[in-house]
Structure formats: structure tokens, C-alpha cells
Amino acid sequence: MSANVLHLDNITMQFGGVVAVNNVSLDVNEGEIVALIGPNGAGKTTVFNVITGVYAPTNGRVTLRGKVIAEDHPRGKMRKLYTGGHMYEYHHTVNNTPDKITKMGMARTFQNIRLFKSMTVFENVLVAKHMNLKANYLSSALHINVREEAQMREDTMELLRIVGLAEQRDEIATSLPYGQQRRLEIARALSTNPSMLLLDEPAAGMNPQETEDLSAFIRDIKDRFSLTVLLIEHDMNLVMDISDRIYVLNFGALIANGTPAEIQSNPDVITAYLGVSEE
Amino acid sequence: MFSTVLPYLLSGISVGGQYALIAIGYTMVYGILRLINFAHGDVFMVAGILMVYITANGAPLYVAIPLVLVVTAVIGFTIERVAYKPLRSAPRMSIMISAIGVSYTLQNLVLYITGGLNQFYPSIPFISETITIGGASTRMVTIVTPILTLVLVVLLVLLINHTKIGMAMRAVSKDFETSRLMGIKINSVISVTFVIGSFLAAVGSVLYFTNYTTVIQTSGNMPGLKAFVAAVFGGIGSVPGAVVGAFIIGICENLLKGLDTILIKAGISTSMFGFTTFSDAFTFALLIIILIVKPTGLFGEKQTEKV
Amino acid sequence: MTKVSSLTKPKKIDRGTLISIVLICAVYVLAFVLEQVMPSTSMLFTVLKKGATYALVAVSMNLLNGFTGLFSLGQAGFMLIGAYTYAIFTIPVAQRLSVYQYYNGGLVQFSLPVIVAVALAGLFAAFFAFLIGLPVLRLKSDYLAIATLGFAEIIRAIFQWDKIGILTNGSNLRLFPTFTDDFNIRDADGNVVLYLSTLVPFLITGVCVAFIVLLINSSYGRAFKAMRDDETAAEAMGINLARHKMLAFCTSSFFAGVGGAMLAMYANSVQAKSFTTAMTYEILLMVVIGGIGSVTGSVFSSFLFVACSEWWLRFLDQEQVWGGWKVPLLRNGFRLVVFSLIIMMVVLFFRKGIMGTRELPDLFRKRVKKTGKESAKR
Numbered sequence: 001m002s003a004n005v006l007h008l009d010n011i012t013m014q015f016g017g018v019v020a021v022n023n024v025s026l027d028v029n030e031g032e033i034v035a036l037i038g039p040n041g042a043g044k045t046t047v048f049n050v051i052t053g054v055y056a057p058t059n060g061r062v063t064l065r066g067k068v069i070a071e072d073h074p075r076g077k078m079r080k081l082y083t084g085g086h087m088y089e090y091h092h093t094v095n096n097t098p099d100k101i102t103k104m105g106m107a108r109t110f111q112n113i114r115l116f117k118s119m120t121v122f123e124n125v126l127v128a129k130h131m132n133l134k135a136n137y138l139s140s141a142l143h144i145n146v147r148e149e150a151q152m153r154e155d156t157m158e159l160l161r162i163v164g165l166a167e168q169r170d171e172i173a174t175s176l177p178y179g180q181q182r183r184l185e186i187a188r189a190l191s192t193n194p195s196m197l198l199l200d201e202p203a204a205g206m207n208p209q210e211t212e213d214l215s216a217f218i219r220d221i222k223d224r225f226s227l228t229v230l231l232i233e234h235d236m237n238l239v240m241d242i243s244d245r246i247y248v249l250n251f252g253a254l255i256a257n258g259t260p261a262e263i264q265s266n267p268d269v270i271t272a273y274l275g276v277s278e279e
Numbered sequence: 280m281f282s283t284v285l286p287y288l289l290s291g292i293s294v295g296g297q298y299a300l301i302a303i304g305y306t307m308v309y310g311i312l313r314l315i316n317f318a319h320g321d322v323f324m325v326a327g328i329l330m331v332y333i334t335a336n337g338a339p340l341y342v343a344i345p346l347v348l349v350v351t352a353v354i355g356f357t358i359e360r361v362a363y364k365p366l367r368s369a370p371r372m373s374i375m376i377s378a379i380g381v382s383y384t385l386q387n388l389v390l391y392i393t394g395g396l397n398q399f400y401p402s403i404p405f406i407s408e409t410i411t412i413g414g415a416s417t418r419m420v421t422i423v424t425p426i427l428t429l430v431l432v433v434l435l436v437l438l439i440n441h442t443k444i445g446m447a448m449r450a451v452s453k454d455f456e457t458s459r460l461m462g463i464k465i466n467s468v469i470s471v472t473f474v475i476g477s478f479l480a481a482v483g484s485v486l487y488f489t490n491y492t493t494v495i496q497t498s499g500n501m502p503g504l505k506a507f508v509a510a511v512f513g514g515i516g517s518v519p520g521a522v523v524g525a526f527i528i529g530i531c532e533n534l535l536k537g538l539d540t541i542l543i544k545a546g547i548s549t550s551m552f553g554f555t556t557f558s559d560a561f562t563f564a565l566l567i568i569i570l571i572v573k574p575t576g577l578f579g580e581k582q583t584e585k586v
Numbered sequence: 587m588t589k590v591s592s593l594t595k596p597k598k599i600d601r602g603t604l605i606s607i608v609l610i611c612a613v614y615v616l617a618f619v620l621e622q623v624m625p626s627t628s629m630l631f632t633v634l635k636k637g638a639t640y641a642l643v644a645v646s647m648n649l650l651n652g653f654t655g656l657f658s659l660g661q662a663g664f665m666l667i668g669a670y671t672y673a674i675f676t677i678p679v680a681q682r683l684s685v686y687q688y689y690n691g692g693l694v695q696f697s698l699p700v701i702v703a704v705a706l707a708g709l710f711a712a713f714f715a716f717l718i719g720l721p722v723l724r725l726k727s728d729y730l731a732i733a734t735l736g737f738a739e740i741i742r743a744i745f746q747w748d749k750i751g752i753l754t755n756g757s758n759l760r761l762f763p764t765f766t767d768d769f770n771i772r773d774a775d776g777n778v779v780l781y782l783s784t785l786v787p788f789l790i791t792g793v794c795v796a797f798i799v800l801l802i803n804s805s806y807g808r809a810f811k812a813m814r815d816d817e818t819a820a821e822a823m824g825i826n827l828a829r830h831k832m833l834a835f836c837t838s839s840f841f842a843g844v845g846g847a848m849l850a851m852y853a854n855s856v857q858a859k860s861f862t863t864a865m866t867y868e869i870l871l872m873v874v875i876g877g878i879g880s881v882t883g884s885v886f887s888s889f890l891f892v893a894c895s896e897w898w899l900r901f902l903d904q905e906q907v908w909g910g911w912k913v914p915l916l917r918n919g920f921r922l923v924v925f926s927l928i929i930m931m932v933v934l935f936f937r938k939g940i941m942g943t944r945e946l947p948d949l950f951r952k953r954v955k956k957t958g959k960e961s962a963k964r
Contacts, residue, residue, distance in 0.1 A: 118879075130809045135805075
């Protein structure tokens with residue numbers, strides 16, 4: 001069993017009276033590709049947002065390689081509204097902003113592509129390297145760090161070549177075809193030198209051929225960059241094809257987890273997606 | 280002691296009501312369009328100028344006052360159509376810049392027309408009469424303002440809560456896109472909002488300039504900004520909130536103006552500290568505190584953004 | 587054929603940049619030569635000096651609003667701080683008593699050389715920006731605008747408060763005279779040998795704008811632009827929003843302070859009363875006309891704005907009689923009305939301004955059709 005990379009412990013996310021994520025615990029281990037699936041509105045992106053620090057969890061804990069990156073318990077008004085369990089287990093409050101999470105080695109893509117609209121393909125990937133800049137503000141502003149800049153640009157070009165977008169380097173990012181934009185967003189996330197990648201519906205809007213290419217692409221970059229991957233996805237072909245394990249979410253709660261084969265034959269999962277069959 | 284505070288309290292209530300009438304325009308427009316209508320304070324000022332010129336041309340007050348109210352409403356409507364409507368699909372900054380542009384234009388137009396000279400507001404009988412309350416001398420407008428403000432606000436709230444157009448306004452401020460999809464005539468709703476806001480600002484101007492009789496092209500700046508702060512303080516998008524915020528600001532600002540005198544009379548301080556200069560700055564300080572501590576204001580609702 | 591974007595590393599400086607540099611040098615030489623040749627009282631030099639000042643402030647505002655996406659309306663406040671800092675520190679010691687008549691010579695009893703005073707002006711402005719930025723920068727764009735506007739008004743109110751007259755000479759009551767000489771080099775008899783009074787502001791603006799251009803093209807500049815395009819994504823890519831917003835805010839305010847110092851340099855006096863919100867609005871409008879997101883545009887439009895308002899369109903303000911017929915409309919204040927209408931036209935119909943997001947080098951590059959759909963409307 002490989003080392004644990006990401007661990008969610010009883011994560012609950014509540015917005016006012018609405019429970020978006022209900023007591024979710026999950027694990028992602030080194031080198032795995034784990035998928036988070038479930039019907040629309042099940043709370044999958046919310047889980048991502050808690051992991052990446054966009055939201056502080058209402059209750060629960062998130063650890064990255066053993067280190068706590070998010071922890072909270074219901075406070076103030078939420079105390080009265082909280083409906084979940086495990087309320088008194090999490091005493092500390094730890095939260096990190098998304099930029100800190102990325103600096104810890106976890107990079108993400110977004111469900112609705114969020115590329116930098118005014119920048120080119122090259123610039124989108126290049127700007128992701130800013131967080132690792134060694135030069136200080138003035139040195140960078142005055143262009144004293146010539147070698148560092150050159151290195152960053154070279155690394156960016158290399159990355160673009162690997163993902164197959166080198167030709168389009170000077171195109172405005174949003175002028176690319178949809179499938180290439182998704183690939184660019186992944187390339188941008190890779191540019192931050194992550195050890196773990198969070199992909200939010202990478203295959204959305206793709207046709208079967210593109211999805212197959214994406215499958216191979218994800219496996220390829222995972223091996224090449226020694227990544228661990230957690231992905232949210234609706235496309236079952238992709239999910240079954242590349243996932244080592246799958247977690248199924250419905251109405252914010254985990255209803256099943258296991259290997260692709262186990263999940264495919266799980267009656268609860270089938271019900272969640274297709275509804276109860278009328279016999 | 281009370282008699283020292285009283286005159287300031289009274290001016291506070293008076294100007295608070297006038298700010299309230301302006302603040303409603305800001306809060307309604309922001310609620311629907313998410314736009315800070317920088318030009319609203321200048322519309323208020325234009326209403327004042329209009330009154331000066333209409334009465335200077337011989338019109339009797341019973342003609343001038345309704346005329347001012349109507350023309351101001353039309354001006355508000357026109358500004359929206361000309362300067363804001365074309366930019367509805369543009370990024371937020373563009374429409375804010377347009378509002379600033381309109382404000383700049385209105386001020387320069389009035390500067391041109393008046394030659395930069397102070398204009399003097401006509402004296403309106405009844406409300407400009409001097410009266411004495413509890414030993415403090417003030418004008419009738421001090422009593423009329425809060426009463427009139429409350430009446431108008433109640434009418435407005437009734438309109439918002441019990442009429443079809445009011446329901447449409449509430450829907451649009453909750454969710455612009457969906458309202459459109461549901462068949463609500465967005466343009467009409469927006470126009471009505473601007474007309475009501477400008478009308479109330481015009482009423483406010485009649486009351487305000489009866490008290491502070493000098494009208495000049497910059498007369499709308501401070502009242503406009505303060506009214507906006509009141510709207511934010513009360514919870515942007517909430518009409519009752521704007522009114523409460525406006526009265527609080529009006530009262531605090533005037534108490535601050537009188538603080539030097541009050542403290543001296545109370546024997547606490549022996550010389551002028553110079554609080555008066557800060558009565559304007561006070562409003563801004565309040566704004567900043569609100570934005571940091573509770574940006575949604577007293578009665579506002581928190582809105583979460585979907586990532 | 588791919589377009590060579592100015593941000594991919596060129597192995598050598600490309601044609602567009604080269605021509606631009608040559609052109610800019612030519613302008614400096616021209617300004618210098620003109621000053622030796624033309625009478626120094628000519629309107630041209632007032633326009634050039636004032637234009638250079640506003641160009642710097644406009645570029646600094648563009649850095650903040652256009653490149654980082656922070657809609658701030660506090661410029662006039664920072665210019666005020668810069669102007670007074672400069673004025674206070676450049677009073678010749680001999681004159682102190684006469685300036686600060688009521689305050690016994692004032693708080694600051696020494697005098698600093700011009701360059702130091704200018705730098706100090708920028709630093710003070712940046713420092714106050716830091717203090718203001720702490721609470722204010724996390725606000726949403728519309729609220730940020732009003733909050734910074736509010737702070738600018740608070741700053742102005744403080745400067746007009748007579749209790750700190752020991753520093754500001756009781757600004758709302760008295761003018762604060764400035765004592766900078768005109769930088770011209772004189773010979774033993776007091777005749778001017780070399781005219782430098784226009785070159786100096788040009789140099790100051792030039793150096794500052796050059797820094798800003800370098801900044802925009804650096805890694806930090808890219809981070810600023812990323813924040814403008816999508817804050818959430820920028821944060822997800824490891825960019826600390828609070829820190830970078832503060833950097834942009836303080837940098838922009840530094841240069842606004844320097845701009846304020848420049849205003850104090852060639853004016854006879856400074857008065858807090860004149861640094862109003864209207865001044866900020868004018869600078870914003872200059873930025874919009876030039877093109878939000880174009881440094882070149884801001885520089886162009888500032889000179890254009892100043893030239894029109896101080897010089898070319900002055901005639902709009904004067905009553906004219908043509909062949910016995912009194913031209914209607916033309917009288918004092920008409921110029922500003924015309925301005926306002928032009929600005930509204932630009933805002934409504936020419937939203938991209940003169941330059942859009944292009945810079946000077948782009949004007950000299952081969953025009954290539956952009957493939958795919960054009961990106962973000964600003």
C-alpha cells in the first residue's frame with residue numbers, strides 16, 4: 001500500500017441551512033488516480049473547493065502527506081444550524097488560502113475553464129511559474145534576473161511541447177478550440193510543479209475521440225511527472241478507463257467506494273444515477 | 280446641556296431625511312444593476328439648479344415644484360437610457376466609468392450655465408419659516424423632512440411588496456438573468472427604478488436647499504457620497520436600511536459638527552479641537568469601518584460566489 | 587505565420603521596439619532643442635511640463651486599474667501627499683520663517699536636494715498606500731472604488747486641518763509656496779546659458795514610466811495581469827492575492843506621489859483644496875481615452891488632454907465675434923463641456939480608447955490577422 005497523500009476526515013460543508021457536503025472521508029495514495037463521481041449537484045466541486053482552500057470546512061479535517069492543511073468546527077451562528085455529526089472532534093482551526101495549497105504541491109483545474117483571457121497560451125503557462133520565483137520584487141521588475149527568466153521560459157516551452165500546444169504558443173488562450181483549452185489548463189496546473197493534481201471535469205464537452213486522447217494524456221503526464229491524481233468526472237468511459245479507485249457522492253454524502261469493477265455493479269450507485277427501477 | 284445638543288440633533292434629523300431620499304436611489308439602482316450610480320448626487324444638484332432657473336423665469340411655486348420633480352425624473356430616465364443601457368453587457372468597470380463620465384459632464388454643464396457663480400434657492404413658504412422647538416431655533420423643514428421621508432418610504436415599500444412592478448423589481452435584484460428569462464421586461468423595471476430614484480432625489484433637493492440655500496455645481500458631491508455611504512451602511516439593496524443609515528449619518532455628522540461647542544459647554548474641553556473639519560471625514564471613516572467589519576451592512580444579506 | 591508577441595523572449599530586439607526607442611529619444615532631443623530655441627514663456631513648455639506630470643500619474647493609475655484590475659479612485663490623495671512632502675522638504679532654510687509665519691518656522695527645519703525630496707514624496711505616498719491598503723484591498727471592485735475615494739477625501743480633510751499647520755501651514759487658510767528653481771543653468775551674470783526646465787520633468791517621467799514598463803513585462807507584471815483576468819485562477823496558480831495587490835497599490839501610489847511632487851515643482855504654490863475627486867476623475871478619463879491597459883495610450887492621451895485644455899481648445903472659452911456675429915455658446919466653461927461630451931463618446935462608442943491594449947512598438951510591427959476569435963473585451 002503506497003503512502004497516503006491526501007486524507008479527508010469527516011468533511012462537512014454547510015452553507016446556512018444547506019448541507020452541500022455531508023461527512024465525507026476519503027483517501028488518495030501515492031501514484032493513484034482516484035475519481036470522485038456522482039450526479040450533478042452532488043457536491044463534488046465543493047469537496048475540491050474545501051481541499052484547495054477556497055472554502056473553510058464547516059467541520060472536519062484535511063491532511064496532505066500527514067500535515068493538516070484545513071480543519072475547522074462549527075462556530076457562531078453555524079453552531080445552531082449544524083446538522084452533521086463529529087462536531088467536537090476537531091478542535092483546531094487551520095485554514096490555508098488557495099495559493100498556499102498550491103505552494104504545497106497541489107494544483108487544480110476548474111469545471112468552467114478559467115484561463116487568463118487576455119494572455120497567450122505561452123503566458124498562461126509562464127505565469128504559473130511566478131510562485132516559484134526566487135528574485136525579489138525589484139530585481140524582477142528591473143529585469144535583473146535574466147537567467148531565471150530565461151530558464152522559466154525554456155521550461156514553459158518544454159511543457160508546451162510535452163502537452164502538444166507548442167505550435168499555438170502565441171495564440172490568445174481563449175481563441176483555442178475547447179479541447180485544447182482544457183489541455184492548456186492542465187498544462188498551466190502542471191507548470192506549478194505539483195506533486196498532486198486535482199482535475200475538475202477535464203472531459204466536459206469532449207467527444208469520444210477527444211476523451212480517449214485525454215485518457216492517454218492523463219496517464220502519460222501522471223507517469224512522466226510522478227503525480228497523484230484526484231479527478232471529478234461525469235464521463236464514465238474515462239473514469240472506468242483510468243481510475244484506480246472511485247468514490248461516489250450523492251446529495252453530499254459518500255454512498256460507495258471501490259475499484260471500477262465494484263462500483264459498476266454497486267446497486268446504490270446505479271440507483272443514484274438512474275433512479276429506482278419500477279418493477 | 281440638552282439645549283446645546285438639540286439644535287445639532289434637529290439639523291441631523293433634517294439632513295438625515297434628505298440624505299435618505301437620495302440614498303434610496305443609490306440602493307435601488309445598485310440592487311438591480313450592481314452599479315454605483317456616481318451621477319446620482321449630480322442629478323440631485325441639477326434638481327436644485329432647475330428650481331432656481333424655473334422660478335427665476337417667473338414660474339410660481341405651485342408650477343415650479345411639480346415641474347422640477349417631473350423633469351428630474353425624466354433626466355434620470357434619460358441618463359440610464361443613454362449612458363448605462365448600452366453598456367449593460369460590458370465589464371463592470373466600463374459602466375462605472377460611464378457613471379463617472381456622466382457625473383463629470385453634469386457638473387461641467389452646470390458650471391458652464393451658471394458661470395460658476397453661487398445660485399440662490401428660492402424661499403419656499405411654510406417650510407422655510409423659522410420655528411422654535413425646545414428652545415432651539417430652526418426651520419419648518421426640519422419637521423417636514425422626517426415626516427415626508429417616512430411617508431414616501433412607506434409608500435415605496437408598499438409598492439415594492441404589493442404591486443406587480445414591485446415584485447418584478449425584487450426579482451430582478453435577486454437574479455437578473457433568470458428574471459429576463461422569465462419574461463420580465465427588464466428595461467421597464469430598470470427605467471422605473473431610475474425614475475423613482477430621481478424623483479425622490481428631487482424631493483430631497485427641495486427640502487435640502489431650503490436649508491442650505493446656496494446651489495453650485497459641486498453641491499451634489501458631498502450629499503451624494505454621504506447618501507451612498509448611508510446606503511452601504513444600511514445594507515445595499517435594502518430601502519429601509521438606506522433610510523436608517525441616512526438618519527444615523529445625518530445625526531452623527533451634525534453632532535460631530537457641534538462637538539466642540541458641546542464639549543466646551545459641558546466643561547470637558549476648553550478649546551476648539553477642530554472637529555468640524557472632520558464631520559465630512561467621519562462619514563468616510565464610517566464607510567471604511569463598515570466595509571471591513573460588516574460589508575453587507577445592517578440589513579444586508581450575504582452573497583456567496585460560486586467557484 | 588505567428589505574430590511575435592512582445593512577451594516571448596526575442597533573441598534580438600525586434601523592429602517595433604527599436605523604432606519606438608529611436609522615436610522616444612528623438613522626442614527628448616526635440617524638446618531639449620526647442621527649449622533652447624523658443625521663448626521660454628511659450629505655451630508649449632507649460633503643456634509639455636504639465637503633460638509629463640499627468641502622463642506619469644495616468645500611467646500609474648493604469649498600472650493599478652488597467653493592468654491589475656483594481657479600480658481605485660484615490661489618486662488625488664496620493665498626489666496631495668507627494669506634493670506636500672516635496673514642498674515641505676524643499677523650502678530653503680532661509681525662507682522657512684517667512685513661509686511658516688504662524689508656526690515658528692514649521693516642523694521640518696532642514697532642506698533637501700530635489701531628487702531626494704522627489705523620492706521621499708513617492709515613499710511617503712507609498713507608505714500611506716500601505717496603511718490604507720491593509721483594510722481596503724480585499725473589497726470588491728465597486729466598494730474598493732468608493733473606499734479609496736473616501737480615503738482620498740479623508741486625507742484632504744486632514745491636510746486642511748489647522749491643527750497640523752506646523753507641517754502644512756494651515757492649508758485651508760494659506761497657500762503653501764514652493765521654491766524650486768527652474769533647473770536652468772545660469773552663467774555668472776544670471777543669464778540663462780542652458781534651458782533645462784522642460785527636460786527635467788521629462789527625464790523624471792521617462793525614468794518612472796520606463797520602470798513601470800519593465801515591471802509590466804516582468805514576472806510580477808504577469809502576475810498582476812493574471813489577477814486582473816481571473817482572481818480565483820490566479821490564486822489557484824500560487825499567486826498570493828493580498829501581497830500582490832498591495833505591491834501594485836503601493837507602486838502605483840509611489841508614482842502618484844512623484845507626480846504630485848512634480849506638480850509642486852513648477853507650480854508657485856500647493857493647496858490641499860485643489861486635490862479633489864474631480865482631479866482623480868480627470869486622470870481616470872485620460873486613462874480611458876488612451877486605452878485601459880496601454881501605457882503608450884495613457885502617455886498620448888495625457889499630453890493630448892493637457893494640450894487641449896491649456897492651449898488648443900482655450901478658444902472655446904472665449905467669446906468670439908466673427909464678422910460682427912457673436913458666436914453662440916462660446917464662453918467660459920464651454921471647453922470643459924466639450925471635453926465631457928468627447929469623453930462620453932469615447933466611453934460609450936470607443937471603449938478601447940485610442941490604443942486599446944497596444945503599445946508603441948505594436949504600431950510599427952507587421953500587421954498580422956489574429957487567428958481565432960478576439961479575446962476579452964475590456
